[in-house]
Amino acid sequence: MSATPAGDSPFQQGSDLLSTSQFSRESVERLFDLADGLRPLGRGEFACDVLSGAVLSSLFFEPSTRTRLSFESAFAHLGGHVLTTTGFTFSSMAKGESIHDTSRVISGYSDVMVIRHPDKGSVARFADASLVPVVNAGDGDGEHPTQALLDVYTLRRELGVRDKQVEGATIAIMGDLRYGRTVHSLIDLLRLYPGVRFRLYSPPSLELPAEYFDRADAHRLTVCSSVAEALADADVVYNTRVQRERITDEATSQAIANTVLLNRQMVTDHGRPDLVIMHPLPRDSRPGSYDLSADVDDLPGLAIFHQTDNGLMVRMAIFCTIFGIDLAAVRSRYSISKWVSAKPVPRPAPYSAD
Template structure:
């Protein structure tokens, strides 16, 4: 019985296997329509989420399985003070697999330590969000056909942005990747993440200037400055509009740039960019569903 709490829980070979299964699902969806007949996924969401929960649920339905959903922590036993450990033990009695989102960092790990079924971390505070990374990887794979040698710009909240840390962690496994880390001083990538890049012998540039580095980028990964990660509203208001991507800012970008965003966006990508053929963020949403399907199959050991 395996759980996926951190993208590091999956080896490079496993990541590639999951990508291959997702590609096969895209090509042959009917082959997978009954793979999870009779299986149940419990989605335990202790924090608001639309796309991740619906993506997990759509993934399970498309595999022929069923879904038990808890989407509001205030109506759950957690509101009565039940521990994450007890919730995990209890839900293990009903479901074959659990997807959990929790505002507290490490909560899905606690669930995995106590559950008797696989647990997938669907986001724990500002910490990890491995299935978003799976969506990102499939998107890069489908858009670029490779991971090696890409120049990847990460822009916005690189401090609290869990998707950024997980994506860096997945991409440092590949040769020749170069990172351009674009953020205000207050939202820089934490030093331990930069150390991981250095330890892999890869290059990174840290800058506040998006436009200067735009022409070099193969991927531009925009992120939202998240209100819920700040203890101080003033800091949030000061930093939230640091970067807004507009068609003008893309003037010097490569023709085959891929613009990505984990969504939801607020205003960091202007809607006028949506029609640009380089915008990939809605494809990313769809890719997320396919990767979640592939991950569920792997963890349930369904062939």
């Protein structure tokens, strides 16, 4: 659908969502305010049919659990219908069909498409051929704009209960900074928040690409040589797994992966008592893996599941924006849910009140 580069097209009613560069600070805050208003719907307190009759086509050509189901759940919570396909094997692209033809055909069945593809820039090519708005759910090692949005939304909430703001925060980002598209989008989006500083720690050869230093202002980015240095004075740590699927040599992949680990002892020895711990997930929890350790799961600053919960609210807000639906229109289509599927989950005091 896009006839202009994503950076030249602000995110608004009827537009594609391809890049964080489409957002101003004002439009981000407007989206977050809408997400706040949709929280009762996301919690299952109401049912809603405001998107009754609308069709989402969910096309994922890379493995996904959270992102795909989060988008599909968001659309269903608003009353829409979802068509879904996963993997090249299950699409006509396995028979040689082009991105252009696939997009043109499926957009004819849809009112909006959400797409993940392993090639950088590929989702923009889908958008060029689409008849309907396209949302980028990850394009190779390029961008993951909706993950960045839910991450900043989570940052705002987590820092808020600690009487802090995103502005002026120090954020340690650790792990795969070269191929980790969530990191790329997060750093770009946080350019909208004055005073945010980043402390970067990554394995050799997985450093943040130079273009992000240029865009984010080099003085806001400090490259660190250890976990301890990265965590020093950080308000937040954002840990990412090594993208082994994007590294062709297994020996190199394993050697790199073995240099990345964040566990409870590191957090308690080097982190602030009120450190917020984030991860875009999935984390590699297999024996011998080197990622965010499960032994941090009972620390009060763990926010990884708040991120996934918040993703539902943010993605509902994204769909509402695309369809030009405001909060009043959503609430006008509420009905009382006749079931309660979520078990009450006790939370540490800072999170007990939503």
